[in-house]
């Protein structure tokens with residue numbers, strides 16, 4: 001069996017089904033990768049009655065999911081939304097996601113929103129509870145264990161005029177912005193084991209087994225020096241994104257290769273995507289990264305203004321941090337400065353955007369930042385004049401975040417790429433149906449092949465529209481759907 005682990009852009013060759021030994025092990029469903037997507041797929045497939053094998057390349061379960069902060073983007077009237085007095089509906093959630101996503105997949109968004117409350121309940125039934133509490137501030141993630149906050153652009157213009165805003169960022173009850181999801185992954189492991197899934201660690205899928213008609217019928221694997229292959233009625237690829245693969249990043253999302261802090265784990269090398277390609281998978285949104293350098297907390301800095309190196313504003317500063325970053329990266333030289341006066345500077349609790357300097361006068365600041373003469377003076381005069389009236393005719397920043405920046409000295413925070421510490425991960429992946437079936441470029445589905453999580457493309461598709469929690473949310477939601485559909489295929493095959 002040809003069981004190598006190709007690096008870079010290499011697409012692993014498929015193993016012809018005819019080469020599979022007659023006595024090869026046989027499972028109903030093989031799931032590749034034990035992160036949130038693979039764990040949920042395996043659990044639902046097993047609960048549907050399938051005999052499931054879960055292959056994990058690492059020595060433990062969890063992948064990038066275990067490293068993550070723990071935001072799940074859920075709504076439509078979850079128990080936390082209700083307990084904290086936030087009205088939300090399936091329709092409002094769907095309309096918001098439709099409006100804020102660049103190339104929305106309506107079928108998937110509608111399914112995700114319609115199933116969101118039930119999915120919230122399913123997640124809690126793993127054995128934890130989201131705290132019934134709300135964090136009202138502007139932060140990357142709740143500082144404590146508060147269960148809910150705004151993690152998108154719901155209150156940002158133009159979205160707030162189109163759909164009534166509701167907070168949907170549900171955080172697992174663990175403080176901090178990393179490793180919160182580990183509790184979910186540990187519970188998922190327990191439930192997966194209880195359900196009878198066979199999990200093999202340190203066993204990476206290396207190739208897909210494909211029959212003459214193009215149907216996927218198994219997986220080849222490697223465990224240290226041992227190699228082998230198993231037959232399956234359905235294979236679910238849930239092997240993570242590609243932020244750790246320098247060649248794929250250079251080819252698809254070069255911005256992620258620039259002095260960036262990569263948000264990923266070792267095996268985010270795109271092998272899942274390349275396995276899909278080997279069977280003919282179409283890829284979607286591969287050029288869309290999530291990139292961000294949050295400058296808040298403290299919330300007070302949101303009242304400042306952001307200018308580019310022409311001294312012009314270009315974004316509503318109250319945008320979700322990744323949306324702000326998306327527009328920063330589109331400015332000349334990817335350069336931008338956040339300016340706050342003495343009344344609005346506070347201790348930085350997210351020091352990714354460094355304080356460049358302090359200036360006694362606006363003229364001195366303009367010269368110090370080498371901005372065109374008169375540019376910053378004019379921009380600040382206009383901003384301050386309107387902010388004093390609670391207005392922002394240029395970018396419609398919410399009145400809650402408008403305040404004149406008139407009380408010098410002024411602090412300048414440098415958002416420029418290469419100076420501020422940008423972090424990111426990839427959003428693109430295999431094109432799939434709402435049930436995780438992998439599509440070919442012509443839209444037809446590849447028999448026997450499913451995908452979910454960061455190696456698939458679902459509702460989180462573009463950096464400007466991203467809401468924190470959509471990766472874990474869609475990975476778990478569409479992972480479950482893929483597992484159920486894969487088990488149904490296996491059942492149908494035995495009839």
Ligand SMILES: Cc1cc2nc3c(=O)[nH]c(=O)nc-3n(C[C@H](O)[C@H](O)[C@H](O)COP(=O)(O)OP(=O)(O)OC[C@H]3O[C@@H](n4cnc5c(N)ncnc54)[C@H](O)[C@@H]3O)c2cc1C
Pocket residue numbers: 032033034035036037038055056057058061062063064065066067068069070071072073177178179203204205206238239240241262263264265267268271272425452453454455468469470471472473475
């Ligand atoms: C610090 C940090 C914070 C984050 N916070 C959030 C957040 O709060 N909310 C949110 O929605 N998203 C967040 N994200 C993003 C999110 O964690 C990921 O997008 C998500 O966990 C991906 O889940 P997954 O199941 O697709 O992949 P993973 O969790 O990475 O799982 C994939 C698994 O597949 C395994 N694997 C890879 N190749 C093979 C192979 N060939 N054979 C077998 N196994 C293989 C890997 O080892 C891994 O265990 C964060 C990311 C980071 C790094």
